[in-house]
Amino acid sequence: MLIVLEGIDGCGKTTVIEGVRKHLADLGFDALATSEFGHQHPWAKRLRQELMDNVRDPIEQYRTVLKARDEHMNGVLIPAAGLQKIVLMDRYIMSTMAYQGQSEFTPVRQIMDDHANVFNFPVADLTIVLSCTVSTAIKRQQASGKAMDAIDSAGREFFSRASEIYISSANAIARQRPNKIRIVDAEQPLDDVLHEVINAVSGLIMTRDVA
Template sequence: MKQAGLFIVLEGIDGTGKSTQSRLLAAWFREQGREVVEGREPTDGPWGRQIRATAATGRLSPADELELFLKDRREHVEQLIAPALAAGKVVILDRYYFSTMAYQGSRGFDPAEIRARNEAFAPQPDLLIILDLDVDTALSRIGARGDTANEFEKRDALAKCREIFLSLQGEPFVHIVPTAAGPEEVQERIREIAEARGEAAA
């Protein structure tokens, strides 16, 4: 019998360790014998590259920026996410439309409206792991890794983004994981959540 695909998204403000935790989780699933596809948003496709460039050169208008995210995500769903899930693979994403809700929501858009526009074509994940960290610690981590806070990472904006992420708490597929602890402890908790769902192969 064909194994069902599994879709896991890791979200949170910058500095929470999403990329590290995504890699660790993917490696763990591969140890379970699952085939894993890793992705991130914005993607490295044409629309995603435009978005990434604006983080350093200056952001577009809120409306234009949102449209780029939607184009990038639609292409991502069609080319990677949907085919991989249909083939029974585990898909692990570092950011998805919940980041658009948070970051564009911090620019004045209604997060619920952004969500509705995305869910018209983008599948809801089986598990949404929101890595949570206070803004001051997140900014200190960004500085410690040699980066400076870009246009997407200003303090007030990050505080609003965190608020929007945390507003998702209570939905059955959403899990908030504090990341003040070390990466090993955080990964252990994420694996416990995945195991509790019963989707990791024996």
């Protein structure tokens, strides 16, 4: 089962995923937390660097994301699906739409069409978008001492537009397949955000056969 957390840098994805993973562990589920550029994967360091090197070449950036997506699908998602694991994934296709989709060379519509009709990546069972303002995301990153390379180099405008893409695409999915998407107000205190996310995840798990 594939559950994806989305949202701009600093909205709380990594923290929430860890909270959900612990909650599920207490219930006896061995969920896997992962991401396509995650430090635990042997290919990720090179591809993260490639993503940064190509910051001014959107077509190459998109190619790099697709390479990471392919490695991750074959190395992580397919084996986990074979074991009927719950996978908690930090970012997926909606991040590509929100970030790479801002370029006129790889517009959101093209990214959506490619993923629907050309590539064969697994479809998430549930995508949860953590929604907060860019100011909140910046404050949280500053408070955590986390490097803000992305926001520093791309600028606030980029992240405001990314937020808009997240919300408009989530609303579009909600109109067609409401049980595949949740928007959670990530301005709330962490416990409240976690509570909402855990409720959404639990609702899904009850309907499936998972390990």
